[in-house]
Amino acid sequence: MKFEIARDRLLDGLNDVMKAVSSKAAIPILTGIKLDVDEEGLHLTGSDSDITIQTFIPAEENGEQLIRTSQRGSIVLQAKYFNEIVRKLPTNDIEIEVSGHLQTHIRSGKSEFHLIGSDAEDYPQLPEIDDDRHFAIPADLLKSIIRETVFAVSASESRPILTGVHWQVQEDELVCVATDSHRLARRKTRLENAPEDDYSVVIPGKSLQELNKILGDSNDPVGITMSNKQVLFRAGHVLFYSRLLEGNYPDTSRLIPSEYKTDIHVNGKTLLQSIDRASLLAREERNNVVRFSADGSNTVEISSNSPEIGKVEEQVETASVEGEELKISFSAKYMMDALRAIEGQDIVIRFTGAMRPFILKSAEDDTLLQLILPVRTY
């Protein structure tokens, strides 16, 4: 293997794949980055076994030559050293050559490094992805889908399946659900080019958070391909693979009430700030509980009481309160998470009673639904 490459482009690529490389690799080979070079360009791959990031640097771009390949080949190099070496090389022209037994020479200007690589054959094989069956979502929309659901996954690993977000494709619609069994977030997205088959996968929450960091705020399409082992996100030259959680996701559709007794329209930002204030005194109490009461007038009362510290009461103006009177308690943290996830000012909160779950959503659109279970207080 022998090729020349521009340092800045190699660094850009390394920056992406380094995000997947972990210092606590499960198997020794994963402390390395895999390089595959041919006449088309250079593939870089990094992985921590949960997620794998692959990026491609083309040989030519906009009529400019980025890589000159003299001999194709593959090698795995220690990520930590390779990244630092490339970062500190003196000139922008780098020549990488593998000779003999995995001996890698990195030359730039008058400096030359010898790095001992590992056999690229030892690197885990990425699943073959069938490109016909993918669908695409703009990057900014994908980011907001992740933001609106991933916070609700379970932090405890006692039920592993709940640490993931359930992605389901059916009837031209993508439904994402996350729950930790105390609250639930559900996001529906209409797909323009939905695949014919139905899919149902559970993607680990941590993988989605990593994906969120890599995606840019553009509306470039991100291709999504699901298989029964892995899910692949394709954004430009970057491929992001994640493993899936095994097992069946619980049926959540029956959790969402079908009829409601109290509907409240309120400004989300005002309510969020008020809950935040009330939680100041609730923080010490277990579960962070605040009380919420609607007595038929156009204001609702948010209150919290910690006997040893003090109490707080606040009236919040609402746009309308319809239905039965209500007194309910819930976790301030869950409420704030849910309110932050909902975009737009006008929010509808719909209750079915003090002991039943309630939902929050935007007044304008139905795509995002947040559900919270109340806390029993006496």
Next chain:
Amino acid sequence: METEYSILARQPKATSLLGGSAASGRVAHAYLFEGVKGAGKEALARFFTQLLLCPESAGGKPCGVCRNCRRIREDNHPNVTQIRPDGQDIKKGQISDLIYKLNKTGIEDGRKIYILHQADRMNIAAANTLLKFLEEPEGEVTALLLTDRSSAILPTIRSRCQEIHLQPPPREAVLEQLVAEGGVTRSMASTVTMINADPDGALALASDEQFGQARKTVIKLVEASDKSIQEVLLFIQTDWGPLFKEKDETELGLDLLLFAYRDISAVKAGLSTSLAYPDNRARWEEMALRLTFGRLASILEAILKAKRNLQSNMNRTLLMEQLVLNMQEGQHAL
């Protein structure tokens, strides 16, 4: 390649059993490989892992050269997870992490395999965490538990595993091999084969200078224990203490001591078993005359008790002093 397939010759029963279940596709959720140190548990685990993942296995053995076989040998296969004790024991956190990891789909196709080395070192919390997953894993998962003390494994764990017993390697054969090929003296070879039944491990031990020193010190202690108690206690301070500092070193020392008294008992009983210290036969015979079977039994018991106390982290100097005092007990009463 040699060492890999010697397991076939060394454990013909176990390998043919595992080979058969792999070929018929009836692989259990969990196996417990049980056998003495050096019986080849790790080699057997590797053999079975390769067998399950090698695409070209034939005739009950893996090809040994394909990509999967090579990566398993180099610990680089993404579907294989190895768990070893973190310090004293295998902790609950290690097991929960393992279960969480195995709840995800494999990176590559095929079965996921996890190997618990020294599975008897799992603490209670860890073992209980593992229980349910051991029986009903998500997806295609196989557990291999390795132990040399199967009695120390929780019965609830044991009953959920298919037990595979490994034959201890024949000591005489290993001994002859060490003398013939390793250039080890017969007396040294006799001692090391008692400690480690594996030829390679025994050879490494025989050429270890520290082990030679340990062996000498133990014989000296046996001699000294005939003398006054003050002298023995002094010996513990001056000779024994500096040599056997760490816990595993002390364990080795106690084992060597145990074998010495086992020899004396054997000599006294006139058994024809091969001794651990054949070069000391004359001395053992002399001591055998003076010690009654009752005394020997109580000494052996004292050493075994010290070994147990060592596992519960007793102060090692106190442990040795208590041991020699216990060993002397009854001597002056006679």
